[in-house]
Amino acid sequence: MSGVQTLKVEPSEDGSRVDRWFKRRFPHVPATMVQKLCRKGQIRVDGGRVKGDSRVSAGQEVRVPPLPEPGEKPARPTLSAEDTAFVKSLVIYEDDELIAFNKPAGLAVQGGSKTQRHLDGLLDAFGTGLERPRLVHRLDKDTSGVLIVGKGPRATARLAKAFQSHRTKKTYWAIALGVPKPKQGEIKGFMKKAGGAGGDAERETMVAASHGDPGASHALTRYTVVAEAGQKASWVALRPVTGRTHQLRVHLAAMGHAILGDRKYTCDRPAPEDLDRRLCLHARRLEIPRDKGAPLVLTADLPKPTQKIFDTLGFFANEIDETRVEDELA
Template sequence: MSGVQNLEVTRDEADIRLDRWFKRRFPHVPFGMVAKLARKGQVRVDGGRAKPDDRLQPGQIVRVPPLPDPGETKPELSLSREDATFARSLVIYQDKELIALNKPPGLAVQGGSKITHHVDRLLDAFGRGEERPRLVHRLDKDTSGVLIVAKTAQSAKRLAKLFQGRDLKKTYWAICLGVPVPKAGEVKGFIKKAVGDHADREQMVGAAHGEEGAQYALTRYAVAEEAGRRVSWVVLRPETGRTHQLRVHMAATGNAILGDGKYTCDVPVPEGLSRKLHLHARKLEIPRPGQKPLIIEAPMPEHMKQTFEALGFDPRADLIFVEEALT
């Protein structure tokens, strides 16, 4: 076992996630161990507690607790041929800078407690070491759609900054219970992770400005189609990227997303529809210097296709009026 180390983040490690920093510095230490050490407060950044997805800046000091020596940890299982084939089947676009995947519902983006099958592990199918793609954003486990991974450290830095800002345009499709009133508008306010002895640490709740942990969240929405007053197809555009933001906001309007067991409303669920989460990252519009934006669209998962068909919604409909309402 090594002793405690206090290591400085270098310039070429700017904006890298804490877990990816560990992967570079200590490749024999699995993600699950990093996450566990962070939860216990043994990994610290500039003296403060840190999360695996926190991004580091040059000059920061990372406290690294005693770690097992190489050879003492169980080696991570190599990717099977079936998993590699599956990973490549998710690709919907790629160029020199990035790979776009159509993430299916139910597949976690990163590993954790009891999660061994996830996108981050599947990225071994595209290369190892410096050739291995890098995650630059996340989708909830049960949300499907466009997920971007960067091919180089430089592109990872550029894309991560775009996802943190508002120049990159994200469009989601959702099937919601009832019909929002008005049919186009915005939901905004502050949200934070639930706290308390009996709180679900994965749940977000409303918060007041200035409250500890409170983050501002803004979502624009527009109803594309509706089935009576029971269900509606809503196009969502998050202007911020908070945890569970779209799910929290639609439940707050009284029109929770179909299949969401965490954020609910009083509108009854129609019979005969899938109970899987109906939230799909449909499209990304990525700015490119000196060029037109790169537009990437992901086909819907099977359960949403079936729901669209059952409700008579046309996914090929001209949504110009929706785009106008969202801008």
């Protein structure tokens, strides 16, 4: 592999996107590698971090990290026995098309500038090459619950299309500060990204926006209050009809009922005392359409720390009618 290089942008390359500049200079380097190197801050322009779609100007200097030689396959770190056992312990369902995990809070789905251990990197435990599972959708690092990966390119493409066309149904459980009123309804509006670092979604922030604002996207969430702990907190079931970054967290905070433990999207209501301050947001249920037969329905149990908070507030999953909850979210 080559060492670190510093290359100057030529006048003919003025205005090029970083990823396309790399493609012309190093055609053997996959676009996915370029994006990953940008996220990690290993590709820099005049010493600053950039994204794949950033533009370069003539005369700027591009830091190029060590790259594989043409024909050389980049080495992948070998998973430890502990990591292999860990990721396999998260599996809650598997068939010929997909693997479903109950992702724990704190485990990122993808790598970022400060994230070395993540679910995507652990998928080598299930195969390599075309046999290696591929990500289909995402969950925030601090959100727990159902997450699926596709087995092979064809299955991954079909599953990704189901998410993109909103044919999947997702149900999240959250503990909200206070009690939303009305107790059942919709939250909708426009939101946009307010910034981030190196394309790292975990460090991005979403803000309210108006229709027509640059980068604004419409977001719609259905919700229903499942149970209440006085006026201090409530158990809320949520269905994101759209799939924007941090959508559920932004919407509940905008109502004045932020999710317990959310330090990014807050409200003026105090949190109940003596509760673990982890983000109490859990992807409870995922319904996936199948080409033949009934949809596949996957559910993930609450992680033990979150279950403890639910118990402390008097919220017991075995005492609710989940069918009724699903009907209220439909």
